[in-house]
Amino acid sequence: MPYGDAMxxxxxxxxxxxEIVRAALDVIAERGYRGASLAAVAERxxxxxxxxxxxFPTKEALLVAVLKERDQWxxxxxxxxxxxxxxxxxxxxxxxxGIIQTFSALLGESVTEGHPAREFFTERYGTVRASMAAVLxxxxxxxxxxxxxxxxxxxxxxxxxxxxxxxxxxDPESVDMPAAFRDFLALLGEDPGPGGA
Amino acid sequence: MPYGDAMxxxxxxxxxxxEIVRAALDVIAERGYRGASLAAVAERxxxxxxxxxxxFPTKEALLVAVLKERDQWxxxxxxxxxxxxxxxxxxxxxxxxGIIQTFSALLGESVTEGHPAREFFTERYGTVRASMAAVLxxxxxxxxxxxxxxxxxxxxxxxxxxxxxxxxxxDPESVDMPAAFRDFLALLGEDPGPGGA
Numbered sequence: 001m002p003y004g005d006a007m008x009x010x011x012x013x014x015x016x017x018x019e020i021v022r023a024a025l026d027v028i029a030e031r032g033y034r035g036a037s038l039a040a041v042a043e044r045x046x047x048x049x050x051x052x053x054x055x056f057p058t059k060e061a062l063l064v065a066v067l068k069e070r071d072q073w074x075x076x077x078x079x080x081x082x083x084x085x086x087x088x089x090x091x092x093x094x095x096x097x098g099i100i101q102t103f104s105a106l107l108g109e110s111v112t113e114g115h116p117a118r119e120f121f122t123e124r125y126g127t128v129r130a131s132m133a134a135v136l137x138x139x140x141x142x143x144x145x146x147x148x149x150x151x152x153x154x155x156x157x158x159x160x161x162x163x164x165x166x167x168x169x170x171d172p173e174s175v176d177m178p179a180a181f182r183d184f185l186a187l188l189g190e191d192p193g194p195g196g197a
Numbered sequence: 198m199p200y201g202d203a204m205x206x207x208x209x210x211x212x213x214x215x216e217i218v219r220a221a222l223d224v225i226a227e228r229g230y231r232g233a234s235l236a237a238v239a240e241r242x243x244x245x246x247x248x249x250x251x252x253f254p255t256k257e258a259l260l261v262a263v264l265k266e267r268d269q270w271x272x273x274x275x276x277x278x279x280x281x282x283x284x285x286x287x288x289x290x291x292x293x294x295g296i297i298q299t300f301s302a303l304l305g306e307s308v309t310e311g312h313p314a315r316e317f318f319t320e321r322y323g324t325v326r327a328s329m330a331a332v333l334x335x336x337x338x339x340x341x342x343x344x345x346x347x348x349x350x351x352x353x354x355x356x357x358x359x360x361x362x363x364x365x366x367x368d369p370e371s372v373d374m375p376a377a378f379r380d381f382l383a384l385l386g387e388d389p390g391p392g393g394a
Contacts, residue, residue, distance in 0.1 A: 033309045101308050108305010111298050111366040112230045122367045129364075129371075146343075146384050155377050156384075159360025166359060167326075167352055169308040170319045174326075180352050187343050187353075187384050 017055050017065070020045055024066050029098040033105045038062065060116040063106050070099060071124070081135040083185055090161060090181040097169065104165050129154045136188075146188050153188055160184045214252050214262070217242055221263050226295040230302045235259065257313040260303055264317070267296055278332040280382055287358060287378040294366065301362050326351045333385075343385050350385055357381045 023044040028036045038059050042052040056062040076085060093100050110117040129151075136150035136157075144153050160181060168177040220241040225233045235256050239249040253259040273282060290297050307314040326348075333347035333354075341350050357378060365374040 035310070104308050105305050107363055108302050108308075111301050111305075111363060113232070118367065121363075125364050125367055126371065148380055148384070152377070152380050155361065155364055155372060156357060156381050159357045159364060159377070160353060161360070162363055163356025163358070163360035164352065166304055166308060166318075167322050167356060170315065170322060174323065175352060180349070180356070183345055183349050184353050187345070190343065 013055070020047075020052065020055055020062070021065050021069050024062055025069070025099065028066065028102050029096070032098055033102045036063070036102065058116060060106070060109075063102055064117050064120045066099070067103055067106065067120070070103075079138075081131070081138070083135065083139055083189065086135075086157070086161075087178065087182050087185055090164075091178040093165070094168065094177050097172075100165055101169055104162070104169060107162065125158065128158055132157050140189070144188055145190050148188070157184075157188070210252070217244075217249065217252055217259070218262050218266050221259055222266070222296065225263065225299050226293070229295055230299045233260070233299065255313060257303070257306075260299055261314050261317045263296075264300055264303065267300075268321070276335075278328070278335070280332065280336050280386065283332075283354070283358075284375065284379050284382055287361075288375040290362070291365065291374050294369075297362055298366055301359070301366060304359065322355065325355055329354050337386070341385055345385070354381075354385070 020041060024036060024041045027040050027044060031040065036059070038052055038056070039049050041062065042049045045052075052062075056065065074089065106117050107121055109115050110121045112118075132154040133150040136144060136153050140150070143149060146153075148156075164175065164177045164180050168175040217238060221233060221238045224237050224241055228237065233256070235249055235253070236246050238259065239246045242249075249259075253262065271286065303314050304318055306312050307318045309315075329351040330347040333341060333350055337347070340346060343350075345353075361372065361374045361377055365372040
């Protein structure tokens, strides 16, 4: 087919993919991780399941696409990140349990052998740790008030966000995720003084 | 059947269950979470898969039994816990990726609707948070040097342990889990001084 037609076909396919990803996000919000079957998403966009498989060969591939898209929407240019924006992000996450549940469930699966989402999460964490270190460096310089370097604080910051999500998803009445995260930011940002480290 | 026979039958069944749980732990250590199929465990103990299902109706039920058993082995009387023992536990966990992977994968699944391990994890986290708060209170009193109460520090402590496990399982070369956890303990235990909170 002529070059122009091939371009148009690729654009249509990309638009279709984007539409499927948005539909998957809706289904996740309404029915959660387990309810987000390929069949439910296909129905939402008026495709057969076979038609959907043409764009996303597995449920995992579709969910990874949803999580990548969320990362793009959540993204803030590195130069504009501040630690207190992270507190806002956690506050916001507490209002959207569907996507947080999907993230947490898929992260859990991804640590098993040969899981299709493993590469996505491994790369993502490398990027996120580096990005968080940059945020902390911009805010505090080479050493945080609590005594850690940005590179040593970054994995803790990410771990607290992820770990709190599990506790909160399991028992939202008992775990105030945003408040707990603010407690952690305060620990990172406080000067231990001459008696400290 | 007479009372004594019933007792004996129950004991035999409990012994059989314990044997299956130990076999499952071995299979997990050798083959990881995905390799720990009911078929593989049944073969290890010389049972048919049907025979195994009599004791554990699902893979999830068997894995929850394994995790409960691990919790019992890892248990330290509350009066003997100290924060630095937690660092030793994390050090030790870094040597047994199979069971940590199983824990992390099942925790991930458990946040989905109606998952058979959800109740186990919800109860476990309630217990673990209370136990960690007691440990921190015994060590630091009503307020930690960093300024938090034991009840506010406990969910962070648990979150860091869990969150670091995911990062470490995905990328053990990039994440020094025990060192990162010691960094966190130092943050909790340091006096922020008069300029702090």
